[in-house]
Amino acid sequence: MAIKTSLVFLTASVLPVLGETILGLTVFTRHGDRNSKHYPGYGLTNLGFQQNFQTGGLYREIYLSSNSSKQILGISEDIYVPAQIWASAPDQKVLANTATAFLQGLYPPLEQLDPQIATNTLTNGTKYTNPLEGYQYVVLHTTDGESPNTIWIKGDDGCPAVTEVSGDFELSAEFMEREASTKSFYEGFWEQLQDVYDYTESKLSYARAYDIFDLINVAQIHNSSASENVTAEELFQLRTLADSAEFGLNFNASQPARSIHAQTLAGAILNQLNQTVTGKGKLKFSLLAGSYDTFLAFFGLTELTAVSPNFFGLPDYASTMAFEILTDKDVTEFPSSVDDLKVRFLFRNGSDAGAPLTPFPLFGQQETTLSWTEFTAQLGERAITTVEEWCGLCKSTESFCAAYDPSLSSGSIGINGSNSSGSGMSNAVAGVIGAMVTLAVVALAGLVFYLFTRKRKTAPPSSGASVGSVEKGSV
Known part of the structure; x- marks a missing residue:
């Protein structure tokens, strides 16, 4: 039987506390509306861009505006100051665009805010603004899959341990019972899904709960004729089944490896918050853009599911967690002692106008605000904080893990990932390559000798500058 959960919170958003001062913020956001993940090349829709933009605008109103009692101490309200803002996303189209749209809402074009500060005047009297009405180019740090920094937001990518233990859920009695009991329900959507190129009616089952929900949900939003063929009750049931399937894949208290991506996110959150603390508030706002599966894993990891069963459910598009x-x-000014610091967790489901940014207690606590010491201790127990730890727990063969596992080094692994004594390149091929390399080295040495002797004949007297004397930033 399906678990009927949805993240619709009726509690009011947090009200500012008299005498309280916000010193910094770290936000983790989900992408907005997109095309179905089932098809390659999917991306944010216009609606999705707007959802993330509006979410950034909401955070601007709460934490940047001088009219807000929760304005972050010392933050620049209108002009982007690089030292105050840090934003990061995987080098993936949907998530990079998610962060970009959020940042556009956080720091909109200056001409819309104050034409005077948007304008630079040259000595000859000519006035200029940035393109696009004073657009502010907020730096976004993206990480590709070959960088060790990719683990902090997408810790499940390239992690065999996550795949292995997630498969245990699909072999569980709970999963198989639910798959059997909902088979006829899913097959009832064959008419809506028969045009999906790689689907057959027999494939419609709980085993593809999220994919089926995603296909139909996207059609409901963007295809008026398709929306007539699925009732609101059926869509809700599809979603609640997807809720249970995805939560089961991403968290199990007895198998910590299922939530490795939440553990690395916890490490990233600790790092960003700690930078704010150790820098005495120099870094004021951090943004990380990620996926729903990391939200679900984090909900389980931090015991939010004990606070409300709603946290078993998928977060809506453009949902955010804030610290x-x-x-x-x-x-x-920033407090001199960490004993004066506290941390509060808040969650906002979706981007609809009026959707509250609501505080919730973490780690089975009663209070929504914890001391800095208690928060870092609790989250630190659940966090992965080094790449070496991630590589070991994941049993990963990613190239950057070779620094911690000699068996992964290029000298001991063949082209196909096996030992070079096995199916690597043949001795004959290696001999040819070796000979070619030797010839190339000899030729290169000759060229260097020629250039060196020629330079001695033609170079002017030294000005006294060394090779490393070029100033940083001048290149």
Whole structure:
């Protein structure tokens, strides 16, 4: 029987506490509306861009506006200051665009805010603004799959341990019972899905719960004729089944490896918040863009599911988690002691107008605000904080893991990932390549000798500058 859950929170958004000062913020956001993941090349829709843009605008109103009692201490309200903002996303189209749209809402074009500060005047009197009405180019740090930094937001990618233990859920009695009991329900959607190129009616089952929900949900949003063929009740049932399937794949308290991606996100959150603390508030706002599966794993990891069964459900498009660093005093400078610091977790489901940014207690606690020491201890117990730890827990063969596992080095692994004594290149091929390399080295040495002797004949007297004397930033 399907578990009927949805993340619709009726609690009011957090109200500012008298005398309280917000010192910094780290936000993790989901992407907005997109095409179905089933098809290659999917991306954000216009609606999706708007959802992430509006979410960024909401955070601007709460944490940047001088009219807000929760304005972050010392943050630049209108002009982007690079030292105050850090944003990161995987080098994936949907997530990179998600962060970009959010940042556009956080720091919109300056001409819309104040034409005077948007304009630079040259000595000859000519005035210029940035293109696009003073567009502000907020730096976004993207990480590709070959970088060790990719683990902090997408810790399940390239992690065989996650794949292995997630498969255990699909072999569980719970999964198989649900698959059997919902088979006829799923087959009832064959008319809507028969044009999906790689689907057959026999494939319609709980085993593809999220994919089927995603295909039909996208059609409901963007195809008016398709929306007539699926009732609201059926769509809700598809979603709740997807909720249970995806949560089961991404978290199990007895198998920590299922939530490795949440553990690395916890490490990233700790790192960003700690930078704010150790830098005495220099870094004020951090943004990380990721996927729904990491949300679900994090909900389980931090025991939010004990607070409300709604946290078993998929977060809506453009949902956000936020971590405030604050002090319960009215201050004008960053506190000198960490004993004065606290952390509060908040969640906002979706981007609809009026959707509240609501505080929730973490780690089975009663209070929504924890001391800095308690928060870092609790999240630190659940976090992966080094690449070496991730490589070991994941049993990963990613290239950057070779630094921690000699068996992964290029000298001991063949082209197909096996030992070079096995199916690597043949001795004959290796001999040819070796001979070619030797010839190339000899030729290169000759060229260097020629250029060196020629330079000695033609070079002017030294100005005294060394090779490393070029100033940083001048290249």
